[in-house]
Amino acid sequence: MNIENKMKDDNRRYGWRAFLLALFLIVMAMGFIVGCVLFWLRPTESVLEKRKLTEFPEFRVEEFVDGTYTSKISTWFADTFPFREELLTIQQKIKTYYGLQNDVVSAVGEGDDIPDIEDLIPPATEEPPEIQVPEESSPEIEVVPSESESESEPERETYESVDADELVKMNPQEAGDVNVKDLVGYCVYGFNLKGADKYAIHVSNVANALKGVSNTYEILIPDNSAIMLDDATKAEWRLSDEEKVLHYYQAKAASLSPYIKDVYIYDTLMEHNDEYLYFHTDHHWTQLGAYYAYVEFCKKKGIEPHELSEYKEVVTNDFLGSYYADYPQLADNPDTVHAYEPLTYNTMQFFDNDLKIMRDGVIVRDMNRFPNTLKYLGFIYGDNPLTIIDNPEVKNGETCIIIKESFGNAWIPFLTDHYQKIIVLDYRYYNSENESFMGNVVDLAKKEKAADVVFINNLEAISDSQIMDVMGNICK
Amino acid sequence: MVFSSLLFIFAFLAPQLFIYFIAKKTRTRNIILLVFSLIFYAWGGPQYLLLLTGEAFVSWYSAREIGRIQSKTLKKCWLVLECVILLLLLILFKYTGFILTNVQRFTGWPEAVPDIILPIGISFYTFQLISYVADVYRGEVQAQQAYWKVLLYCSLFHQCIAGPIVRYSTVENDIENRTITLDDFSAGVRRFSVGLAKKAILANGCGALADKFAPMAQGAVSSMPTLGLWFGMICYTLQIYLDFSAYSDMAIGMGRMVGFHYLENFNYPYIARSVQDFWRRWHISLSTFFRDYVYIPMGGNRKGAFRTYVNLFIVWFLTGMWHGASWNYILWGLYFFVFLALERLFLGKVLDKIWGIFGHIYALLVAVIGWVLFRFTDFSTLLEVLRGMFSFGGGRALWNQELISSCLNHVFFLAAALISVFPIGKKIRDGLLAAGHRKARHGLLGLVYFTDALTPVILILLSVLALIGNTYNPFLYFQF
Numbered sequence: 001m002n003i004e005n006k007m008k009d010d011n012r013r014y015g016w017r018a019f020l021l022a023l024f025l026i027v028m029a030m031g032f033i034v035g036c037v038l039f040w041l042r043p044t045e046s047v048l049e050k051r052k053l054t055e056f057p058e059f060r061v062e063e064f065v066d067g068t069y070t071s072k073i074s075t076w077f078a079d080t081f082p083f084r085e086e087l088l089t090i091q092q093k094i095k096t097y098y099g100l101q102n103d104v105v106s107a108v109g110e111g112d113d114i115p116d117i118e119d120l121i122p123p124a125t126e127e128p129p130e131i132q133v134p135e136e137s138s139p140e141i142e143v144v145p146s147e148s149e150s151e152s153e154p155e156r157e158t159y160e161s162v163d164a165d166e167l168v169k170m171n172p173q174e175a176g177d178v179n180v181k182d183l184v185g186y187c188v189y190g191f192n193l194k195g196a197d198k199y200a201i202h203v204s205n206v207a208n209a210l211k212g213v214s215n216t217y218e219i220l221i222p223d224n225s226a227i228m229l230d231d232a233t234k235a236e237w238r239l240s241d242e243e244k245v246l247h248y249y250q251a252k253a254a255s256l257s258p259y260i261k262d263v264y265i266y267d268t269l270m271e272h273n274d275e276y277l278y279f280h281t282d283h284h285w286t287q288l289g290a291y292y293a294y295v296e297f298c299k300k301k302g303i304e305p306h307e308l309s310e311y312k313e314v315v316t317n318d319f320l321g322s323y324y325a326d327y328p329q330l331a332d333n334p335d336t337v338h339a340y341e342p343l344t345y346n347t348m349q350f351f352d353n354d355l356k357i358m359r360d361g362v363i364v365r366d367m368n369r370f371p372n373t374l375k376y377l378g379f380i381y382g383d384n385p386l387t388i389i390d391n392p393e394v395k396n397g398e399t400c401i402i403i404k405e406s407f408g409n410a411w412i413p414f415l416t417d418h419y420q421k422i423i424v425l426d427y428r429y430y431n432s433e434n435e436s437f438m439g440n441v442v443d444l445a446k447k448e449k450a451a452d453v454v455f456i457n458n459l460e461a462i463s464d465s466q467i468m469d470v471m472g473n474i475c476k
Numbered sequence: 477m478v479f480s481s482l483l484f485i486f487a488f489l490a491p492q493l494f495i496y497f498i499a500k501k502t503r504t505r506n507i508i509l510l511v512f513s514l515i516f517y518a519w520g521g522p523q524y525l526l527l528l529t530g531e532a533f534v535s536w537y538s539a540r541e542i543g544r545i546q547s548k549t550l551k552k553c554w555l556v557l558e559c560v561i562l563l564l565l566l567i568l569f570k571y572t573g574f575i576l577t578n579v580q581r582f583t584g585w586p587e588a589v590p591d592i593i594l595p596i597g598i599s600f601y602t603f604q605l606i607s608y609v610a611d612v613y614r615g616e617v618q619a620q621q622a623y624w625k626v627l628l629y630c631s632l633f634h635q636c637i638a639g640p641i642v643r644y645s646t647v648e649n650d651i652e653n654r655t656i657t658l659d660d661f662s663a664g665v666r667r668f669s670v671g672l673a674k675k676a677i678l679a680n681g682c683g684a685l686a687d688k689f690a691p692m693a694q695g696a697v698s699s700m701p702t703l704g705l706w707f708g709m710i711c712y713t714l715q716i717y718l719d720f721s722a723y724s725d726m727a728i729g730m731g732r733m734v735g736f737h738y739l740e741n742f743n744y745p746y747i748a749r750s751v752q753d754f755w756r757r758w759h760i761s762l763s764t765f766f767r768d769y770v771y772i773p774m775g776g777n778r779k780g781a782f783r784t785y786v787n788l789f790i791v792w793f794l795t796g797m798w799h800g801a802s803w804n805y806i807l808w809g810l811y812f813f814v815f816l817a818l819e820r821l822f823l824g825k826v827l828d829k830i831w832g833i834f835g836h837i838y839a840l841l842v843a844v845i846g847w848v849l850f851r852f853t854d855f856s857t858l859l860e861v862l863r864g865m866f867s868f869g870g871g872r873a874l875w876n877q878e879l880i881s882s883c884l885n886h887v888f889f890l891a892a893a894l895i896s897v898f899p900i901g902k903k904i905r906d907g908l909l910a911a912g913h914r915k916a917r918h919g920l921l922g923l924v925y926f927t928d929a930l931t932p933v934i935l936i937l938l939s940v941l942a943l944i945g946n947t948y949n950p951f952l953y954f955q956f
Contacts, residue, residue, distance in 0.1 A: 012921065013921075021661060023929070023930075028486070031485060031490060032487070035482060036486065070477075070520070074519075077487065078943065091942065098889040099884055099889065100887050
């Protein structure tokens with residue numbers, strides 16, 4: 001290279017170096033301004049992750065000295081970075097380019113063996129059932145004598161108090177294994193015997209205690225993988241057979257109480273599994289899936305269900321549910337939410353955890369204005385500890401108490417037209433000792449003279465044994 | 477504070493560079509660097525500042541005395557005193573728990589082993605200060621008269637907590653007098669951004685795969701298929717290099733931005749042809765430290781074959797121990813001693829003669845298995861992993877759906893990680909530059925300069941996105 005060329009080259013190089021310098025300074029300056037100056041832009045909660053973000057730590061001398069305080073500031077700084085949600089969405093999109101295919105097998109089922117149900121013998125109706133204490137949980141369980149010594153009232157078991165909030169924080173992803181096939185997320189279900197037995201005990205305790213007062217119904221909702229997946233994939237992912245599991249739950253509960261009315265919805269969901277029963281991007285069922293469960297419930301209760309066509313339908317597009325948070329490729333297969341408003345009445349009261357008061361709400365809302373990851377919250381305002389629907393249009397004097405997790409939300413609107421009063425308890429958040437609330441399920445049912453008590457829960461959501469201890473707190 | 481965090485990049489580095497370049501004099505700039513370095517160090521717990529400043533004081537004073545006095549014996553005394561104080565502190569903070577746990581195992585005493593927290597960076601700055609005083613003793617560098625400059629040398633936030641172990645001679649001139657050119661600064665930015673991306677995007681991603689397929693829990697290991705364990709360990713092999721070398725890249729880059737020229741700490745270790753070659757390329761500042769301050773002072777290879785092997789044994793025992801207070805690190809160090817001894821005995825000659833690819837495969841295999849020893853501090857898990865990796869057909873599945881799915885879903889990501897572990901990008905860039913200069917092709921040169929200018933900023937932006945995702949924690953159930 002001659003001198004002239006070298007000078008030319010130097011100039012060009014310096015030009016580009018200066019360009020880099022300018023770009024670098026711009027990025028650093030912008031990062032500084034956004035991160036350190038525009039503090040009011042810092043978000044406090046994440047819609048995408050469905051959680052509250054880290055708060056700025058309180059100053060404590062001992063935490064400052066050992067470095068905990070500064071470490072908390074570092075977490076706060078990153079966790080509440082302005083435009084975090086938007087930047088995360090971009091990052092999620094980038095991750096879809098990491099590999100070749102969209103299908104993901106993140107886990108295979110590792111469920112317990114499902115015991116033979118022939119060993120479970122239902123008790124004779126006349127005699128009180130024997131107490132069943134799950135052996136593995138014995139240290140946690142405190143067996144208390146029933147309040148009444150009457151022979152007709154079977155003894156019940158109670159569990160030590162478990163702080164639901166703590167558990168939720170501690171164990172948020174207990175049920176989180178998800179695989180993706182053809183742009184649909186599927187729950188990887190593994191049967192948990194301990195959890196199943198505890199669930200059966202809670203339901204049977206309530207049913208036995210409410211004998212002659214209320215009917216106790218049990219509705220167990222299978223996962224989308226059980227209903228929508230082909231058998232080959234179920235086998236490949238080693239999923240526990242949910243049909244068999246449902247029979248076990250049924251038989252176990254029946255062996256503990258003759259008073260449980262089990263609403264078996266597996267067959268009807270299988271019959272309709274070519275329809276849109278579950279979301280693709282979310283772990284919940286659609287309201288259509290919930291409708292078929294409602295029809296089965298009505299059959300069991302002996303009332304006439306309404307036709308789906310009678311309801312006013314509200315349609316919302318572009319729903320990206322809980323699976324999307326982990327699998328951004330699902331954005332290419334967004335869901336549509338078909339919501340059905342109750343025929344007679346669409347107003348409810350619910351306990352707002354933030355405000356600590358009862359508030360008015362709408363049972364089925366138009367979700368078109370919701371952020372696209374939160375559209376399932378349009379049913380009974382999402383998960384609140386206590387929800388009450390007092391329907392002045394129904395005058396049959398019947399009250400129904402529902403114990404549910406989020407799967408129940410899409411199902412409850414259909415019941416609105418059949419009961420004068422519906423009381424919904426989300427067992428994960430409802431604290432029967434909270435003064436604002438109404439006591440435990442049994443006391444509440446007696447006080448309200450409830451015609452029906454319904455447990456409606458998803459198999460995956462109730463499979464965790466610790467979460468079942470939380471349910472035990474209100475089924476005393 | 478870690479380099480790969482938004483807080484460091486935007487709330488620390490950005491203002492540090494801004495204030496630094498407002499100042500014009502080297503002295504003022506040094507003071508700015510010192511203040512920022514002390515804040516950086518104090519961020520991990522201000523109580524340990526006392527240790528850092530104290531050790532720097534002992535070293536500064538000892539070196540000054542060594543430089544001042546004439547008596548060789550006294551000089552040696554000061555050197556020994558400094559080494560003893562610093563090493564005792566290192567042992568106290570790093571190895572007390574380990575020593576007492578082992579004593580307790582055999583004697584039952586003490587009843588409770590105290591839980592001593594390891595001060596950040598102590599392993600690095602202790603060695604830096606020892607090397608400084610030893611170099612003054614050997615007459616290789618002049619004793620620094622100003623205490624704060626010795627403190628600046630050992631506390632410089634670029635290298636204080638994760639290396640490289642910078643020798644005083646490397647930065648002696650830079651501390652007193654340095655100029656920063658545009659070429660220097662842009663090379664620094666480039667190096668920093670490459671390091672940041674290696675850590676934030678690649679190392680963290682490989683780490684997630686390693687955690688999944690080479691899990692730390694024994695129960696999870698026992699159900700992992702053979703190829704899953706291999707995949708997990710290969711991801712860990714990638715992760716540990718990308719992670720560690722990334723910190724050195726960022727340190728070298730940030731140093732260069734402000735006029736310091738640190739030596740290279742890694743030189744593509746996974747292209748090594750032998751274990752000896754691997755250790756010439758891996759954590760160079762540590763292996764040269766042990767060579768210059770332990771192996772050679774003990775006589776190196778000049779005192780006969782037996783002493784050479786004894787010296788090597790001691791060096792590799794210490795190298796293992798330096799990495800952590802646990803038997804598995806010592807085992808890891810001695811594992812390399814065995815291969816280095818074998819290479820010295822006969823294997824080296826064999827490797828020289830055979831086709832190069834076998835040497836590469838051998839060195840990589842030794843490294844991967846070495847990382848198994850390094851990763852698993854619990855011996856029964858470690859054995860379970862090794863058993864699993866070599867139990868072809870022994871009742872353990874060879875592969876499973878999760879493995880296939882993870883491989884396919886990360887194929888481009890893993891390709892990027894592999895490319896960054898080998899000198900492919902560097903060779904292409906050097907080749908283009910050489911061709912451009914040789915044939916005066918301005919287009920080629922322009923392409924290189926253009927890429928040089930854009931890549932760093934793109935890498936920083938991608939890293940920021942990845943770092944935002946670090947606190948990403950989607951709770952599937954039981955929320956809202």
